[in-house]
Amino acid sequence: METFLTLLTRRLVARRPDLLRRLGTVVHVPIAIVPEDLPHAFLLSLDAIDSRVTLCGKDEIGDAQAVIRAPLLVLLGLLDGTYDGDAMFFSRDLRIEGKTEYVLALRNTLEEADLTPGEFLGLGAPAAGWINDIGSRVLAQARCLASAGAERRDKLSGRHS
Template sequence: MQTTAPALSLPPLISTLIAPLPKTPMEVLLTRFTRRLLARRPELLQRLGAVVKVPIAIVPDDMPHAFLLSLDNDKSNVEICNKDQITRAKAVVRAPFLVLLGLLDGTYDADALFFTRDLRIEGRTEHVLALRNTLEEADLTPGEFFGLSGKPAQWMNGFSGTLLDKAKRLTGNQSRHTSSLEQGGQW
């Protein structure tokens, strides 16, 4: 696990290409996958405690939009919005997109990134810590997030790890460590 993130900003062209895409289809998919995951793993909401029903904004520095995450059983929602539309979030997590993904797959250490300011948290830090601790304990993989098991889940985990590593290489900053996704590790 790396303690610092190399400059992993996506090329500006990617942000330019993503900006005009319709947000609604992605919102529907992310919301559906989130709700299904929480239905399969209700202990995740129990572990979150006070964070349930608290909107948290995930803001990739190098993308045109933010993700507003609200968790509440079958009312969970992922909203894709402009970065200036996250005012109702109680906590905000900011970092380059690939750093955020690297946090999910275990490539980067969140504590170290926080202290080097590669990862920035605003607002109610305790909500972000509860979310991070829940995700770490859950040991989620991309396959599980998408509701897969067995061989399809293994394929999705391997594919996701490969895709993340290729994206890192595209930015010119390949990780010195093998992604834990390739090894079936946590997301």
């Protein structure tokens, strides 16, 4: 998984040098992305030739200069532009720690990246279109299920409170 994500990230950076320019001082800076509903975290370091994605335990992110925490579906929605980062922060679905300027630079760069599954995998048309279509349907279905689950939990907790 680490090798695969690192390879795709390096290819993306090589294809889109504009993204590194936009990142500015965040180049080389390790940032932890923590899906709250998964047992692991991702340590991301972006660089012109040596970008890395490291899979680690949530208690192994001490090197990170900034930490972004949110449920996995929120993180994926931020990556593909479905959700607005500020709105997720206002609603407390997204939490950040550490150097805020690094989080902001990364967020704004990802916004510009238009990071669809097809773009991340480096696919051309029409394969990118198919993958993006399948990906958005799967994510939409997952969000529906997650939303229904949350409503059920709210109802149950209301019933028992």
